[in-house]
Amino acid sequence: MKIAGLDIGTTGCKLTVFDENGQELGTSYRDYPVKRNASGHEIDVAALMDGVYAVITDMAKKFPDIAGIGVTSFGETFVMTDEDGNILSPAMLYTDPRGGEECRELADKLGAGYIAKITGVTPHEMYGLPKILWRKTHDPEVYEKTRHIFQMEDYVVFSLTGNAQIDYSLATRSMAFDINKLCWSDEILKAAGVDKELFSKPVPSGTDAGEITLKAAERTGLSKKTHIVSISQDQVAACVGAGAFEGDTAVDGAGTVQCLTPVFDEMPDVKKMMPGKYVIVPHVIPGKYVTYAFSYTGGALMQWCTSNLAKMEKKLGAEEELSVNEYLEREYAANRRKLGLDPDGPSGMLTLPHFAGAATPYMDTGSKGAIIGLTASSTVSDIYRSCMEGVTYEMYLNYRNVTEAGARIKLIHATGGGARSKVFMQMKADMLGLPVTALKTVDAGTVGSAMLTGVAIGVFKDLKEGALKMIEKTTTYEPRPIYHEKYSEVFKRYERVYDAVRGLV
Numbered sequence: 001m002k003i004a005g006l007d008i009g010t011t012g013c014k015l016t017v018f019d020e021n022g023q024e025l026g027t028s029y030r031d032y033p034v035k036r037n038a039s040g041h042e043i044d045v046a047a048l049m050d051g052v053y054a055v056i057t058d059m060a061k062k063f064p065d066i067a068g069i070g071v072t073s074f075g076e077t078f079v080m081t082d083e084d085g086n087i088l089s090p091a092m093l094y095t096d097p098r099g100g101e102e103c104r105e106l107a108d109k110l111g112a113g114y115i116a117k118i119t120g121v122t123p124h125e126m127y128g129l130p131k132i133l134w135r136k137t138h139d140p141e142v143y144e145k146t147r148h149i150f151q152m153e154d155y156v157v158f159s160l161t162g163n164a165q166i167d168y169s170l171a172t173r174s175m176a177f178d179i180n181k182l183c184w185s186d187e188i189l190k191a192a193g194v195d196k197e198l199f200s201k202p203v204p205s206g207t208d209a210g211e212i213t214l215k216a217a218e219r220t221g222l223s224k225k226t227h228i229v230s231i232s233q234d235q236v237a238a239c240v241g242a243g244a245f246e247g248d249t250a251v252d253g254a255g256t257v258q259c260l261t262p263v264f265d266e267m268p269d270v271k272k273m274m275p276g277k278y279v280i281v282p283h284v285i286p287g288k289y290v291t292y293a294f295s296y297t298g299g300a301l302m303q304w305c306t307s308n309l310a311k312m313e314k315k316l317g318a319e320e321e322l323s324v325n326e327y328l329e330r331e332y333a334a335n336r337r338k339l340g341l342d343p344d345g346p347s348g349m350l351t352l353p354h355f356a357g358a359a360t361p362y363m364d365t366g367s368k369g370a371i372i373g374l375t376a377s378s379t380v381s382d383i384y385r386s387c388m389e390g391v392t393y394e395m396y397l398n399y400r401n402v403t404e405a406g407a408r409i410k411l412i413h414a415t416g417g418g419a420r421s422k423v424f425m426q427m428k429a430d431m432l433g434l435p436v437t438a439l440k441t442v443d444a445g446t447v448g449s450a451m452l453t454g455v456a457i458g459v460f461k462d463l464k465e466g467a468l469k470m471i472e473k474t475t476t477y478e479p480r481p482i483y484h485e486k487y488s489e490v491f492k493r494y495e496r497v498y499d500a501v502r503g504l505v
Contacts, residue, residue, distance in 0.1 A: 258298025
């Protein structure tokens with residue numbers, strides 16, 4: 001019996017298949033276009049679904065006995081359809097600038113604090129409801145024809161099963177879901193003038209949506225007995241796939257985006273979460289919650305550095321069968337030793353990693369990146385190291401904020417491509433003053449999706465059994481007090497960089 005995790009991302013989707021012992025058997029990926037211009041950021045959901053069907057078909061040819069597929073996706077983005085699921089308009093991405101005015105009007109009407117108390121999110125145009133209101137105002141003909149408003153997870157589930165259901169964590173991204181009562185908020189939707197019946201039925205994360213339709217089976221080659229499971233937003237799935245079930249463990253998602261996902265054992269204080277724009281999202285485990293503390297440019301910043309500044313170093317590294325990242329890490333240490341400097345200590349430069357705007361705790365899309373402290377002797381490896389430090393300083397800033405709001409983090413589980421870097425992992429352990437354990441899996445979201453699917457269809461007795469079979473730890477990096485002290489001193493200066501730069505650009 002096989003289980004699979006389907007991860008719907010902003011620019012592509014991936015299906016990974018596992019056996020009943022949690023061993024990965026195969027994966028398929030397809031990308032799809034995203035349109036970004038001054039007037040809006042949109043995704044063609046029909047193209048997204050073509051990608052979904054393609055990856056499922058790929059894997060069904062190799063593994064026709066897939067018993068269940070769990071669906072996880074990115075959040076906020078929604079699509080309006082008719083009764084049968086036919087798409088009526090392009091889907092607006094969470095980065096789309098439209099909806100700001102509508103968000104302010106709704107916040108003025110109900111109060112930002114009151115909305116946050118109900119929904120767990122501070123009002124912002126990135127969420128679904130403000131953009132739905134924009135569509136209602138500026139495209140009334142489409143709105144009048146609309147019979148379903150789906151996010152990507154529940155649209156895929158509906159397309160495959162005919163069942164319109166959405167898990168609690170993804171419903172939270174609408175800014176219309178009551179996280180206390182775990183249902184759509186009648187008060188918020190009434191104030192917004194949006195019909196509650198347009199939304200899918202909220203269900204716990206990991207809820208079986210049933211067997212696929214005959215049409216979906218014929219198109220993909222799957223068995224008609226294959227079950228589809230509503231999982232969660234991608235970061236919650238990654239939390240499960242990284243084994244973060246209790247409040248003492250947080251997840252370091254060291255991917256393109258740098259995301260710290262702590263677990264709260266009880267409902268956090270909304271007033272303490274609001275200043276940092278931190279959301280409160282129901283965890284898969286009832287009564288527990290997570291938040292997302294993130295930077296838009298994690299691995300993306302290092303990729304910018306290697307792609308634009310390290311072309312020669314990439315070539316030299318390849319000659320020694322090293323990645324450009326490994327080469328730059330080695331060169332930084334070697335250069336520091338030549339100068340009689342500590343190869344493990346702070347670089348002496350400060351990088352504000354806002355190269356794609358600022359996420360928590362600022363949520364400032366207009367913020368710009370900066371590299372401070374350059375000299376004529378600065379090398380590419382120095383800049384690379386400083387970029388790595390900037391991402392980690394931003395992580396520490398978020399860590400400090402969420403612990404002040406009640407998180408009790410004692411250890412970090414790291415996933416993503418960045419978890420392969422010993423230098424990066426040790427830096428994070430030193431700066432946060434916490435042990436960081438790198439996990440073997442790069443894609444914890446897909447693993448978490450498959451784990452929950454296994455539980456839903458009876459392959460695993462519970463998540464504990466799934467975790468024992470599917471989560472493998474590699475190396476634990478212990479914090480070194482002397483370096484924690486050094487980084488803490490530099491962090492005092494780093495805290496002032498955002499205000500200093502923001503006033504200039």
